[in-house]
Amino acid sequence: MALSEFQLLRPPNLTEALATLYRHAGEGPRATRILAGGTDLLPSMRQKLFEPEHVLDIRRIPELKGIRETDQGTEIGALTTLHEVEHSELLRARYPVLVQAAKTVASPVLRNMGTTGGNICLDTRCLWYNQSLAWRKSCGFCIKKDGDLCHVAPGGTKCWAAFSGDTPPALLCLNAEIEIGSATGVHRIPLRDFYTGEGDNYRKLRPNELVTRVILPRSSAGYRGAYRKLRIRGSIDYPLAGVAVAVKKSNGHVEDLQIAMTAVNPAPTLVSGLAQLLDRCLSDDAVAETAGDMAARIAKPLTTSALTPEYRREMIRVFTKRAVLDVLGQRPRTNDQRRDY
Ligand SMILES: Cc1cc2nc3c(=O)[nH]c(=O)nc-3n(C[C@H](O)[C@H](O)[C@H](O)COP(=O)(O)OP(=O)(O)OC[C@H]3O[C@@H](n4cnc5c(N)ncnc54)[C@H](O)[C@@H]3O)c2cc1C
Numbered sequence: 085m086a087l088s089e090f091q092l093l094r095p096p097n098l099t100e101a102l103a104t105l106y107r108h109a110g111e112g113p114r115a116t117r118i119l120a121g122g123t124d125l126l127p128s129m130r131q132k133l134f135e136p137e138h139v140l141d142i143r144r145i146p147e148l149k150g151i152r153e154t155d156q157g158t159e160i161g162a163l164t165t166l167h168e169v170e171h172s173e174l175l176r177a178r179y180p181v182l183v184q185a186a187k188t189v190a191s192p193v194l195r196n197m198g199t200t201g202g203n204i205c206l207d208t209r210c211l212w213y214n215q216s217l218a219w220r221k222s223c224g225f226c227i228k229k230d231g232d233l234c235h236v237a238p239g240g241t242k243c244w245a246a247f248s249g250d251t252p253p254a255l256l257c258l259n260a261e262i263e264i265g266s267a268t269g270v271h272r273i274p275l276r277d278f279y280t281g282e283g284d285n286y287r288k289l290r291p292n293e294l295v296t297r298v299i300l301p302r303s304s305a306g307y308r309g310a311y312r313k314l315r316i317r318g319s320i321d322y323p324l325a326g327v328a329v330a331v332k333k334s335n336g337h338v339e340d341l342q343i344a345m346t347a348v349n350p351a352p353t354l355v356s357g358l359a360q361l362l363d364r365c366l367s368d369d370a371v372a373e374t375a376g377d378m379a380a381r382i383a384k385p386l387t388t389s390a391l392t393p394e395y396r397r398e399m400i401r402v403f404t405k406r407a408v409l410d411v412l413g414q415r416p417r418t419n420d421q422r423r424d425y
Pocket residue numbers: 117118119120121122123124125126127162163166188189190191194197198199200201202203204205206207248249250251293294295296320321322323
């Protein structure tokens with residue numbers, strides 16, 4: 085599990101980083117990789133999932149750090165650690181669903197290293213992909229890396245590796261945008277357009293581009309939020325199912341409800357059709373129940389080493405219902421209070 089040889093590039097500022105990336109981007113398996121906290125990249129490089137010729141270490145770049153208020157809302161630099169997000173009073177007051185989600189990532193040590201940009205760009209995962217080279221070779225490899233078969237969906241041609249970052253569903257609920265930089269300039273896109281829905285080429289980012297910041301719009305400030313996560317060990321694990329819910333209420337009336345999921349599809353996924361659900365003027369219980377059913381319908385969890393796909397889909401339904409009742413200001417009913425994290 086030793087690292088393969090690579091050249092480490094350490095630009096001191098953003099302009100140099102983008103120019104360096106332009107010169108060395110490369111293509112395919114040897115393409116340059118961006119190193120932020122390294123908590124996902126380095127284990128993957130040890131497993132020979134990536135063998136880049138160059139690694140671009142962006143950790144020293146000051147322009148990518150910090151949380152700032154602007155006229156349009158709040159900006160979070162791509163290098164802002166999850167620890168900083170978790171402990172930001174500004175984010176806690178304005179965007180509580182994001183703080184709750186950040187708080188559940190991995191463990192305190194990993195949140196000290198792991199960054200917001202790294203969490204958004206996190207590689208997709210699967211039982212057959214996140215393994216050593218010897219393990220993958222013995223199985224004949226897979227579509228995502230070096231092979232042409234899918235062990236999860238035999239006979240299929242699509243890669244189903246799951247996106248398992250915790251903060252992106254919260255960011256989707258808040259209608260976040262991301263800024264992408266390259267040597268030719270910067271552009272912004274809604275986060276919801278960043279993911280492709282494919283397990284292998286899971287994000288829309290060219291080899292010469294990097295994510296520079298996240299923008300949370302002012303219009304999403306003040307949404308009440310809740311994040312629910314299913315995992316085996318509450319102290320460290322990736323989500324096996326995760327649900328973020330954000331709601332805007334005024335004068336006791338629900339103006340907007342947003343729900344997004346993680347770990348059960350190749351991309352973090354927003355539940356659509358919630359505006360029509362609100363138009364039906366249902367009771368809070370009925371909204372929560374129906375939203376849970378809608379979320380479970382679009383969750384497609386696949387085989388992992390623990391918990392069946394059926395159980396994980398059911399937990400999406402249960403978590404959605406609980407989180408919706410929570411943000412609407414109602415306690416979930418007692419027969420529905422199984423343990424979650
Ligand atoms: C034991 C363990 C448990 C974990 N549990 C969780 C969990 O519960 N929830 C969770 O969400 N994650 C979990 N992780 C994964 C990881 O720690 C976090 O997702 C973290 O936020 C990744 O950030 P990073 O800065 O370390 O990313 P890195 O490892 O540096 O990068 C991750 C990927 O993003 C790319 N990248 C990084 N920054 C940028 C950028 N600015 N622009 C473009 N590309 C970029 C890298 O090239 C790489 O492909 C876990 C990891 C471990 C080892």
